[in-house]
Every structure is written in C-alpha cells, then in structure tokens.
Amino acid sequence: MNFIDMLREDNDLSDLLYDVCDMEILPEFMMPQDEAGHLAYNICGKTFARTGSGSEYILLEDGSVGFWGSEGECGRIADNLNDFFELMVNCPCWTDYLDEDEYQDMEELGVFAKEVFAEHVENARDIDFDLPGAQQELADRLGIERKEDVTGILTRFSHCTKREPRFISAYTENDGSTHSGTGSLFDRGM
Numbered sequence: 001m002n003f004i005d006m007l008r009e010d011n012d013l014s015d016l017l018y019d020v021c022d023m024e025i026l027p028e029f030m031m032p033q034d035e036a037g038h039l040a041y042n043i044c045g046k047t048f049a050r051t052g053s054g055s056e057y058i059l060l061e062d063g064s065v066g067f068w069g070s071e072g073e074c075g076r077i078a079d080n081l082n083d084f085f086e087l088m089v090n091c092p093c094w095t096d097y098l099d100e101d102e103y104q105d106m107e108e109l110g111v112f113a114k115e116v117f118a119e120h121v122e123n124a125r126d127i128d129f130d131l132p133g134a135q136q137e138l139a140d141r142l143g144i145e146r147k148e149d150v151t152g153i154l155t156r157f158s159h160c161t162k163r164e165p166r167f168i169s170a171y172t173e174n175d176g177s178t179h180s181g182t183g184s185l186f187d188r189g190m
Helices: 003-009 011-021 081-090 100-104 106-126 131-142 151-161
Strands: 023-030 039-041 045-051 056-060 065-068 074-078 169-172 178-180
Touching (some): 003 011, 003 081, 011 081, 011 131, 074 081, 074 151, 100 106, 106 131, 106 151
Antiparallel strands (some): 039 169, 045 056, 065 074
16 A cells, blocks of 8 residues: 555544644645646646645656645655655655755764754644654654654755756746746755
8 A cells, every 4th residue: 555545544644644744645636736827837746745834745747746835936855755755754844954055965964954853853842742752653654764864865855856857837927927946945045
C-alpha cells in the first residue's frame, strides 16, 4: 500500500500527519490550484495534499512531488513520494530549512538542521505538543526511519529543487501580463 492510500484509509494516522506536518491528505486527487484560470504550470500533476494555509503538494507526471505555495512560490521538493514523506516526517517545517548558504558545507548543514529542529521542539513545547514523540509515532506507523542527522535528506531535497526541468507556475493577469518564478524554492527569499 502506498503512503497516500494508507493515510486516506486511517483517519487517526491522517490526523497525526496534520499535527506534525500541517498537511492534510485529500480524499481524492484534484487538479492543482489555477486561481480561476490565471495560474498555469509547466509540468502536469495532481494535487494530493494541502497545508492549513492552502498551499498544495502535487504529484507530478514524472512521479516527483511539486509544491505550490499560497503566496505564489512553486518548485519541486522530492524526486518521489518516498523521499517526500521521508522529508515531511524528518523535517516537518521544511520551509525553515530554505537557507542555501547553509548547504555549502555538510557539517554546517548538520549544525543548522539541529538548530532549526531545536527551535521547532521549543515552539511545540510552548503549546504542550511533544513534536519528537509525535514524529516518532508518525515514522513508526508509516514505516519511515526517523533520523537524528537529516543532512542526507536535506541534501537530496536541495538537489531536487534544482533538477531540470524545474517545476514552475506562471500567473497571467487580466491585462495579459505574466509573472513566473525560477522553480527553485530556495529563491523565495523566505
């Protein structure tokens, strides 16, 4: 059984995924957000999950996973669903890891990743949420290894965001002008 089907069939597991990753698996695949016909993508896909803010995770036609953010950001985040769920389980607030300077040296990336995670754990404690415990339960139930050192996961993520062709969205205004990004989530200036 694949992860999407597993989560669709188990409401408790789906709720746990939402608690840890702020991600809801949709009951069925949907067309990606098109902003009333103004938004188009260079690679076809099907939306399988949404975040609380309305951002979407899209299974692209080549089997990789793209992200469209509610603020217009767009890019590929995983080469396949296995890599995607490994990233989500181990780095649930993955956008906080979007600092390309930290990816220049693996040792520095490891330190950076631990600092980011420690901040997430502290924020979760403030609302009486045991993030490490919930992550471990999610990992166990999905059959994904929970890793203390996420450097390898983040390195794969970084390479994937730069893979060609990039996943790009283009927004067409009413006057016909268009806006599009670079397809790299690291270029978001977060």
